[in-house]
Amino acid sequence: MKETIYIRNARLIDPMGGEDRSVSVLVRDGRIASIETEIPGGHSADETADRVIDATGWLLFPGFADPHVHFRDPGFTEKEDLMTGAAAAAHGGFTTVIMMGNTRPHPDTPGRIADVLARARKTGIRIHTCGNVTYEMAGRELTDFAALKEAGAVLLSDDGLPVLDEDLMEKACTEAAAVGLPISLHEEDPQFIGQAGIHDGAVAAQMGLRGASRESEISMVRRDIGLAERTGAVLTVQHISAKESVELIRQARARGVRIHAEATPHHFTLTEEAVLKHGSNARMNPPLREKEDRLAIIQGIADGTIDMIATDHAPHTREEKAVEFSKAPSGIIGLETALSLVHRELVQSGIMTWREAASRLTKAYEVYGLPGGRVTEGAEADLVLFAPGETWIPNDETLRSKARNTPFLGEKLPGVVKLTVCRGSIVHEDRKAEKEA
Numbered sequence: 001m002k003e004t005i006y007i008r009n010a011r012l013i014d015p016m017g018g019e020d021r022s023v024s025v026l027v028r029d030g031r032i033a034s035i036e037t038e039i040p041g042g043h044s045a046d047e048t049a050d051r052v053i054d055a056t057g058w059l060l061f062p063g064f065a066d067p068h069v070h071f072r073d074p075g076f077t078e079k080e081d082l083m084t085g086a087a088a089a090a091h092g093g094f095t096t097v098i099m100m101g102n103t104r105p106h107p108d109t110p111g112r113i114a115d116v117l118a119r120a121r122k123t124g125i126r127i128h129t130c131g132n133v134t135y136e137m138a139g140r141e142l143t144d145f146a147a148l149k150e151a152g153a154v155l156l157s158d159d160g161l162p163v164l165d166e167d168l169m170e171k172a173c174t175e176a177a178a179v180g181l182p183i184s185l186h187e188e189d190p191q192f193i194g195q196a197g198i199h200d201g202a203v204a205a206q207m208g209l210r211g212a213s214r215e216s217e218i219s220m221v222r223r224d225i226g227l228a229e230r231t232g233a234v235l236t237v238q239h240i241s242a243k244e245s246v247e248l249i250r251q252a253r254a255r256g257v258r259i260h261a262e263a264t265p266h267h268f269t270l271t272e273e274a275v276l277k278h279g280s281n282a283r284m285n286p287p288l289r290e291k292e293d294r295l296a297i298i299q300g301i302a303d304g305t306i307d308m309i310a311t312d313h314a315p316h317t318r319e320e321k322a323v324e325f326s327k328a329p330s331g332i333i334g335l336e337t338a339l340s341l342v343h344r345e346l347v348q349s350g351i352m353t354w355r356e357a358a359s360r361l362t363k364a365y366e367v368y369g370l371p372g373g374r375v376t377e378g379a380e381a382d383l384v385l386f387a388p389g390e391t392w393i394p395n396d397e398t399l400r401s402k403a404r405n406t407p408f409l410g411e412k413l414p415g416v417v418k419l420t421v422c423r424g425s426i427v428h429e430d431r432k433a434e435k436e437a
């Protein structure tokens with residue numbers, strides 16, 4: 001039987017419902033049994049609840065959705081697995097994630113998708129998966145989109161690699177549109193990349209490297225906006241890194257093209273300079289770029305051009321990252337630090353309200369048609385309580401991921417996830433969450 005949880009005096013921010021008010025919420029039998037507007041000075045604690053949580057000063061959100069994580073399972077479970085990935089998600093306030101498909105084996109057949117989803121159901125959070133666009137992500141032969149959808153894939157992606165063959169990509173778009181699956185795209189053309197994972201700018205030059213130029217992304221984004229326009233497919237441009245890409249998508253959306261875009265917390269927080277300080281823990285594809293790119297991404301998130309914040313949570317072992325920059329794998333973990341970075345860079349900085357920020361952290365529910373994302377009476381209880389006034393430090397004691405590859409390791413970050421509830425069960429709790437009722 002599930003616990004009855006009574007949350008008192010929380011500030012409810014439900015971006016899809018437009019709520020921003022002080023409430024008390026009762027969770028019973030996995031669902032939100034009631035939401036009452038809190039009366040200042042009033043006392044309405046439910047005496048029958050197993051847990052009574054005083055959330056004064058805390059924010060209450062629907063569980064967030066991250067449309068872009070790498071849980072490395074199956075195949076690379078020394079980096080992460082479904083259980084540790086789910087724990088990291090819950091710690092970060094995410095109750096829903098979509099896994100990318102660069103696993104071994106790949107999710108390119110219905111059986112493989114069914115297998116990973118069956119195991120994912122035991123984690124406590126809602127784990128979805130992509131299906132691959134091409135077999136083995138080799139960019140040669142399209143998978144059976146209808147069969148992958150039937151098996152449970154919620155989007156198509158070869159993330160990690162672009163689909164370079166334009167004719168094949170056009171065929172993929174046409175079929176995806178017919179089947180009704182969005183395609184999520186890693187936009188980096190290798191012909192414009194020397195050393196991957198570092199921007200072809202001042203820092204790369206200083207290190208004697210030719211990095212990944214902005215043209216590698218811009219050229220692919222331009223091509224795929226055209227494909228979305230011609231085929232009617234719903235496309236997502238993943239982890240935008242260049243200011244020109246933001247502008248291309250802004251113009252496309254203004255013309256009515258059905259294109260979505262993600263930005264990661266690291267791309268709106270850091271620039272290429274981070275490589276000098278953090279080495280391989282600041283190496284990712286696409287790379288961190290310049291201040292103007294970072295500011296354009298923030299502007300794009302603010303005006304809705306970039307409608308989803310995605311972490312691109314990409315765990316690697318310490319050994320893999322503890323080598324010279326050019327030999328280390330690309331990618332950093334991001335699920336656990338995302339909300340603190342949204343808080344610091346987007347909300348505390350005065351750029352957007354919590355309601356706007358939360359909308360970018362829940363938009364994936366709408367784009368990919370996933371259950372969840374609302375705090376309403378009768379809905380399954382997927383909730384996050386966040387204390388904006390507290391701080392924490394990512395380290396061995398606090399992080400739930402198997403991996404430690406983050407440039408934010410050891411840095412004091414604002415805002416603590418106090419409680420994460422998925423389907424009415426507590427899946428993460430900060431030790432200090434329970435106060436005297």
Ligand SMILES: [Zn+2]
Binds near residue numbers: 160161186238286312
């Ligand atoms: Zn990617």
